[in-house]
Amino acid sequence: MADGKNDKLKELAQKQMAALDKLCEDHKNRHYLIRLYTCDAIGCHSGGSSDVIRSLTEVINSHGAMEKIRMVPTGCMGLCGKGPLVRIEADGVKPAMYKLVGDMLARIIAAEHVIPLLKWIEGGRKGEFTTSQFLKDNELCLDLPFFTRQHKIVLRDMGHADPENLGEYLANEGYDALKKALFKMKPKDVVEEIKRSGLRGRGGGGFPTGLKWEFAAKAPLVEGEKFIICNADEGDPGAYMDSCIMGGGPHQVIEGMMLAAYAIGATTGWIYIRAEYPLAIQRLETALRQCKKHGILGRNIFGSGWDFMIEVRYGAGAFVCGEETALMASIEGKRGSPHMRPPYPTQKGMWGRPSCINNVETLAAIPIIMRQGADWYNKIGDEKSRGTKVFALTGHAKHGGLVEVPMGMTLREVVEEIGGGTDTGNPVKAVQTGGPSGGVIPASQFDAPITYESLNEMGSMMGSGGLIIMDSTDSMVNIAKFYLDFTVDESCGKCSPCRIGGYQMLKTLEKISKGKGEIADLQKLKDLAFAMKKASLCGLGQTAPNPVVSTLKHFEDEYTTLIKK
Amino acid sequence: MTMVTAKIDGVEVKVSEGTSILAACKSIQVNVPTLCWHPDLCATGACGICLVKVKGKAAMIRACCVPLEQGMEVTTRDPELVKARRTVVELILSKHPNECLTCSRNGSCELQSLAADFGIEHNPYPQVRFEYERDESTKAVVLDQAKCVMCGRCVDVCQNMQNVWALCFMKRSIHTQMSPPGGIKLEESPCIKCGQCSAHCPVGAIVEYDQTQEVLGQLVDPDLYCVVQIAPAVRVAIGEAFGNAPGNIDTGKLYAALRRLGFKGVFDTNFGADVTIMEEATEFVQRFRDGQGKLPLITSCCPAWVDFMEKYYPDMIGHFSTCKSPHAIVGTLAKTYWAQKNGIDPAKIRMVSIMPCTAKKYEIRRHEKDMYASGYQDVDISLTTRELARMIKQAGIAFNELPDETPDALLGEYTGAGTIFGRTGGVMEAALRTAHFMLTGENPGSADIKQTQGTKGIRSFELDVKGTKIRIGIAHGTGNVEALLKEVEQAAQKGEEPPYHFIEVMACMGGCAGGGGQPRGVTSSIRIDRGKGLNKDDKQSKTRFSHENEAVKKLYDEFLEHPCSQKAHELLHTSYSAKQTYKR
């Protein structure tokens, strides 16, 4: 009887594999003369990309040309400050990108660029297609350093693929790494490969991913279970990398998670995603449905005999739940209050089971590393900080958006070249990295490379990837107050150094910014920062004073000016 | 057991694996200061005071909740540690009213002594004040959130130790507070008034509902005749308020002190306990031998437990002994039997009971008819041990120098069986001594039934009464009840023989000795010492069997006829009804 059951499973797996192959082949075999990409990531989506797609479709349909043109809603194209973005590509033709596309412009693009271009191609022409001056004025130059200086690994597919199209993901070598691991590698080989790649946690801490996996792999199952948890509760109030990666490449994250699960021997995966990201949730759940339908998740995956399922749980608006122990408490249905470590989650995590928690960007890098190899990956970046990092370049950036750069690139390159300086024309005063746990870095230190270590040395941190450009008019006391206000509100309230210390610090800052401060208040701030850093229970409290400490360090004069007023 | 060796302040220590750094420090006479930590509870590291440094770690570590690891090098004192700990204390003080002089914890407050130890003469941080409403709704336990330091002890006690879930953490950040859920009053919550929260609170945020002024007023009212009774567990704990060791038997001095305070009749609840045993043992025999009523019989002298059962296990009501608790019995008898015998108008009698318990304040009003069986409110005011200690101190009575006195006749004489009511297993032991007599016509070979003693949360055993096996279950701490009752429920569902014939439950760990109204600073070892005091009192008693209490015999002869008579039922028994867990 057991054999009969096995045969059935085998048969099912074969059927599913065949269906997947067909999905992939179908995608590869469909040829279009033009590919029309519309950014449908959160920024452009909120800016009206759905209307843009509708308008483009209507006009193209009215010319009966839909068969020859592929309309692709895509993940983030990067230059969010200029969205909604539309990109037109055709083989052998120089691509073009439009910025700030509204309903009207979309119709003009379709009628005066896409349709004529189609006829032009059908006429056998190649090279540079010329459009009207009006359209030219609405185009974005694709030679901008913003586009040319990036190195896209994690964001590889964003802007070029439909996140809801499994066939396309498969056609782009999707799930190949997983198949390779399942059939050709032992779990410990996968751990070894990631160790060798030098990948470090992209959620902020920078802990070596391979090492974490090694700990998790060693932990024996508890009551038959071990978990891999994807931390998608992006809480940094000025960063949206994970939202875009989830929304733009959900299969990439799922594949990364499955590779992690295989490597450490996890039995179930959990994705803890921020509830404030409905679009990312929708894309993720679509992708998970596809996986379940096609046997990528479930029993006997690809006929390998390996079973794995993923559950999705929403956050509910608590920054502290980015902290591992708090995140697990939240899924368990409790307040998101961190507890002291040890025990570490990899030993004793959710419901007492060993649990390995990785951030979205970390997991999204895994399939690519596994496909291209650790040796390829660890040649990118800096000696101790390998690979690339995705940043949300915002604030007063001239060219703001989602960027991916190799580690080791200098802040100047990112701020001045990729970001193009400020949108106000005022000089850049500083950047802020690491969100509420990070600090400000003055323009004078912009030649420092972006690595975990050097950012720490400058009193900031890598963090999850917020990079906020501030110009000469921005008040540093205000920015410190903004962040502290955030962490004070987000303190879980459990431990007194964070709960009361942060509040007292905020009150002192408010006093100073109202012009009622005294010089002695600066010492008070430093004393409180010391106590919070040393005595807070978790990372949130320990790093909460950083924005104050770093602004005090680099811009103490702004404080004293306010006090002397 | 695996041992770990490490160095603390350069001193080598060897402790078993899993021992916290805090405990390891204690083993070498280093007391790292703490606030939220309590030996009864799970260490959470909430206050952030027990900071130590561990070589190789950047942040300071909380000694209470991190285990000592092999080869660790721990530093417990250096200027940075003192500075950080001190700042944390200052911060806590900045969110505390600091109204020490007008706080009932003045002199016994853990935060106050911490502030004194750190010599904080001036707090650099301005006072943070939010408006909180004082919650006196239960008239038993009072919540004063303004004073709360968010140590979390009460919440742990209420949820985990007691499984009551009346208290929880609400909100977050500086606005985090301990309170009943959803902004309701404590009275509207499942609170069982056990007062364990107040017994564990390090500051004055949860205290007993103070009625000492009311009692003082009655004592000087010429129209009233004030009488008093003391519960078993009070005598072995009140001495702690006067510098005596836990478990010291201060019965004689207590009687004297109460007379000095102006009480005209001084009785002993232990007498009532002996009466309870007569009634309850009879009830047990009726159910066990005669098949009249449900088995197991479950004790009902703990009012917090009664409240818990009425809220969470109303299906078990039929199992409850209908016999009132000892202090309610003494209350009823004082206003009937004693009043008649002495020719005193019961309307003028004011009965005060001194209890180790906050729930007794609730019990005296819990049933609109049964608690007024004498025609008047049977017990007018119930004071906790802590309140009485304060009254004695306010009156300037030198407690330890008092002569030993004896109680007043009729309601004062007690046996060893009555006194052990004050510890877990004691009611059971006393009841079994008399049940043995009732079942067999003779006393057991030894008064001691050792299996009833001990500190394990749940204890069960089989007692052989001349070939008849009685299955016994004992639980203390309402958190331990669930497992026991589940067994009973499951057996009933399956139609099996009940797993127990007789169950004793006390809501507080250690029984009344560890009651919510006892002197502060309770720990497991203090509860044990108080229990030992009661056992000693039992052993040195003239008789150790309730049915041999001459005053009790007289009571039945002259007034009640026999145990469980109709009159006894009218005066000494009560009834129960299902109660809503939430009154909203």
Add this chain to the structure above:
Amino acid sequence: MEKEQEDQVRTAAKKWAKQRGSLVMALHEVQGALGFVPWDAARIIAEEMDVPLARIYEVVSFYSYFKLEKPGDVVISICDGTACHIKGSPGLIAAFEKDLSIACGTSTEDGMFHLQAVRCIGCCGLAPAVVVNGKTYGKVKPPECATIVKEWKAKMKDKMKDKVS
């Protein structure tokens, strides 16, 4: 709570009770249906999921996403993430507060508008951004706040008319 709502809550609670780690999910579903988590709903969740009510309130009052009071019909969320803050969200909050004569975090007396500041909504490219009942407004300037309020007042009026007719 009306019967229909009670059933919605009960169904949601029953569905999630079967899965572990699902209290927050059940609360999301209930808030999605009712707009907030009222006392009666919390009682039903406690009962159906066999979770102490105290635990539910510990959770529901901890997470900023959950509301214990009924919000206004039109929820104006001003993004106060870092990018929006730098680009002027405090000015927008002030403008809306003035236009609606209420403080941020509260609702108008007639229950029509609820004003709240929220953490980053992930549209930093549109900073400063405002979301009104799911509709996003990007690069908003303070004078435009009055227009947004007017737009939604008109919408609500139309909706009322539709209901009446």
